[in-house]
Amino acid sequence: MANVLVVAEHQDGKLRKVTLPTITFGEQAAEVVGGEVHVLVLGHGVDAIADEVAKYGNVAKVHYANSAALEKYTAEGFAPVIAQVAEQVDAEIVAAPASAQGTDYLPRVAVALDAGMVTNAIKVWDDGGVRFQRPMLSGSVLETVEVTTPRKIAAVRTTDFDDAKEGDGAPVETVELGESRDDVEFVSMELVKSERPELTDADVVIAGGRGLKSGEAFEMLEEMADLFGGAVGASRAAVDSGYAPTDWQIGQTGKVVAPNLYVAIAISGAIQHLSGMKGSKVIVAINKDAEAPIFQVADYGLVADAFKVVPELNEKLKSMGL
Ligand code: FAD
Numbered sequence: 384m385a386n387v388l389v390v391a392e393h394q395d396g397k398l399r400k401v402t403l404p405t406i407t408f409g410e411q412a413a414e415v416v417g418g419e420v421h422v423l424v425l426g427h428g429v430d431a432i433a434d435e436v437a438k439y440g441n442v443a444k445v446h447y448a449n450s451a452a453l454e455k456y457t458a459e460g461f462a463p464v465i466a467q468v469a470e471q472v473d474a475e476i477v478a479a480p481a482s483a484q485g486t487d488y489l490p491r492v493a494v495a496l497d498a499g500m501v502t503n504a505i506k507v508w509d510d511g512g513v514r515f516q517r518p519m520l521s522g523s524v525l526e527t528v529e530v531t532t533p534r535k536i537a538a539v540r541t542t543d544f545d546d547a548k549e550g551d552g553a554p555v556e557t558v559e560l561g562e563s564r565d566d567v568e569f570v571s572m573e574l575v576k577s578e579r580p581e582l583t584d585a586d587v588v589i590a591g592g593r594g595l596k597s598g599e600a601f602e603m604l605e606e607m608a609d610l611f612g613g614a615v616g617a618s619r620a621a622v623d624s625g626y627a628p629t630d631w632q633i634g635q636t637g638k639v640v641a642p643n644l645y646v647a648i649a650i651s652g653a654i655q656h657l658s659g660m661k662g663s664k665v666i667v668a669i670n671k672d673a674e675a676p677i678f679q680v681a682d683y684g685l686v687a688d689a690f691k692v693v694p695e696l697n698e699k700l701k702s703m704g705l
């Protein structure tokens with residue numbers, strides 16, 4: 384037993400970007416345990432997703448669990464199939480994105496496989512035993528966890544890994560499924576509808592803080608996000624003040640993002656906020672206080688009143704044809 388099984392994630396007929404860094408984690412984990420990477424796609428009629436994911440990484444095989452019972456996501460439906468395939472491919476490590484879905488089903492997979500689990504894994508190595516590193520306390524402490532069970536489960540913090548590169552192409556094999564559970568029924572899922580990309584998938588994130596003083600002020604951030612084709616985020620203080628919806632929250636108790644461009648507007652840069660965005664490739668901060676801690680992590684800083692410069696920037700972006 385020394386392979387790695389990576390569970391792919393998709394939504395609305397599209398492969399979610401978080402899958403690619405999870406495959407990269409899988410490649411690193413496979414080197415540690417001396418085995419192959421296998422990828423599992425669960426769903427119904429999502430052959431195109433299985434074919435797409437097969438293009439990425441150094442992957443031995445893509446396993447496609449295609450069943451009407453898997454059309455709608457339920458942790459109770461997915462977990463037994465993941466556990467079954469983990470056993471079939473002799474997976475020592477089962478990895479999935481530390482997303483809302485991944486952190487929902489992985490504990491059930493861990494129970495089914497009698498396996499130890501680590502959340503938010505950012506590194507894997509062997510030191511006489513398989514060890515994982517994970518950030519704690521807003522990233523101010525890095526914890527090392529040794530998982531001693533024969534099988535190990537990892538929820539991967541995808542912002543810490545590069546996307547898997549296109550590889551030679553892996554074969555896709557359909558999984559023979561047993562009886563599905565009939566004691567759990569999918570009723571409905573309410574998705575927040577947005578024309579904008581999902582925060583954790585977006586290449587550009589424009590985030591606002593309490594300094595904006597109202598929900599209306601976020602409209603100028605939404606305009607900037609739309610010019611870039613990006614998403615809008617917020618600090619917890621802005622969410623708690625009712626200026627922005629909860630699902631925009633970035634940070635320790637919100638989402639973790641690592642876009643190519645992160646623009647922090649009227650956000651002070653508290654450690655709990657930084658832990659959700661400091662992996663961004665380029666950070667731009669706009670704050671009227673030159674001493675604001677956000678400038679310590681910013682690549683570009685603008686000490687200015689957001690109400691003056693954000694509309695000006697939007698006009699400039701429009702004149703550039705964005
Ligand atoms: P403030 O700290 O009030 O900063 C507002 C900023 O706006 C200031 O820097 C000010 O100079 C600037 N400003 C004001 N007016 C203007 C203007 N006109 N133009 C430009 N700049 C202006 N926070 C998170 O964000 N995410 C989390 O997930 C999170 N989790 C937490 C978990 C715990 C357990 C705890 C204790 C706290 C958590 N927090 C989190 C809260 C965090 O500590 C901060 O309170 C919060 O991030 C502050 O938000 P802010 O920067 O928007 O507000």
